[in-house]
Amino acid sequence: MTEFAWSVRVYYEDTDAGGVVYHANYLHFMERARTEWLRARGFEQDELKSQLNVLFAVRSMNIEYYLPARFNDSLIVTVKIISLRGASMMLEQDIKKENESSVLCQGKVRIVCLTASDFRPCPIPAQILEIRTTI
Amino acid sequence: MTEFAWSVRVYYEDTDAGGVVYHANYLHFMERARTEWLRARGFEQDELKSQLNVLFAVRSMNIEYYLPARFNDSLIVTVKIISLRGASMMLEQDIKKENESSVLCQGKVRIVCLTASDFRPCPIPAQILEIRTTI
Amino acid sequence: MTEFAWSVRVYYEDTDAGGVVYHANYLHFMERARTEWLRARGFEQDELKSQLNVLFAVRSMNIEYYLPARFNDSLIVTVKIISLRGASMMLEQDIKKENESSVLCQGKVRIVCLTASDFRPCPIPAQILEIRTTI
């Protein structure tokens, strides 16, 4: 199964006084990549909410910070499906500098599907489950 | 009319790679002080929304940045009413370091009252207008 | 003089519980556009700092909030020079939705040039002043 990749530029807003990207902000980058991954497969999250009454929420994350990113770096953030079934999916996301092979930060992210109206777990819609096989 | 003052500590999340507080984050500090100023006068914004169907939104801001704040600084953020009538109020907010007199950053902030259901301007509720005279 | 324009997508990180973009986060979008405007003219801010010992800081801003942006909106952020001389420049920045004409938010931003080593105002380097005439 191929990976999805999304480019992110590091601006001042992303950094901290240590001179590097603030640790919580890598989670922003990962979510941008997940959003664009769904969009690239035809799923707009505002439409999923208004039309299917579902939204995706982070249930748990494991984040490893290996090397820092800095102001002005051009980063690549990937999305790879580890599992996708029932009400949840497990994704693996790597962040690297463009044209470099070292992983700066890796996240294993469990996403759950919730009904938008009451935040209760619900099955991932069938058309989204097909992402597994259509890539 | 006396000023309201609220303490804010600068954490890494607030700073940027320049070693100082990121310019947009002073707006967070000002909003925290406005929230606590309303709370100190008995107004919880979640109750204003659920009970009176109103919320407050920033309509315009003028911000002057004089001196930077840094990691670990303990800041004082003030709220002073310049005008309060109809559907809007103009507030002046200063940010200083604790026990120092220099103003680091000053905001003049116009706040409008909106109906929570459709974001249209509406009169500020009478009990809030009384903030003018009860201090 | 032509305007520079930069696209910004609204993600969850940018929004607040009011359902719209958090007011301070429009300042992030404006800074991203300024960074890309300088980059498009050949100026990388990390190189300006390491090679010329200068950085740019916001000295003051006037922000008008007209209409809200929401999750998933695709925005266009412009940069237009109002004045550029000595140690400072005044920029006007509009934020609109892609393919729409209404301005959601407008900023008038005064940027000052500082020596990176001690944060004191200094003349804008000559090659940057030429941005005025090369567009």
Next chain:
Amino acid sequence: MTEFAWSVRVYYEDTDAGGVVYHANYLHFMERARTEWLRARGFEQDELKSQLNVLFAVRSMNIEYYLPARFNDSLIVTVKIISLRGASMMLEQDIKKENESSVLCQGKVRIVCLTASDFRPCPIPAQILEIRTTI
């Protein structure tokens, strides 16, 4: 060993359009609690950097999101040492609503001690290791 606890108020800046605290922002709350935990034991991180040439960085995190926090919630964030030796410490941090027992979010956070000048791992200073036994 007793836990340290720090209060955090949820402001609009912390929330997203889902109406709840944005998932990355719980990491801010946890870092504020770690900063105040060190301060309460006599360690100011800016002094650790300038006097001992050390800083603390997040090496990895495991975050479980159980229940959402919302605008205006008053939260309690705890810090508990799981291990503290050599160049790293493992902390467990719970986030609850004030006066409620349900854990909203739990983080297991590995912190490493780095030399501030070159970001290389180094032993945690002896006086900080004593936190283990002085509580």
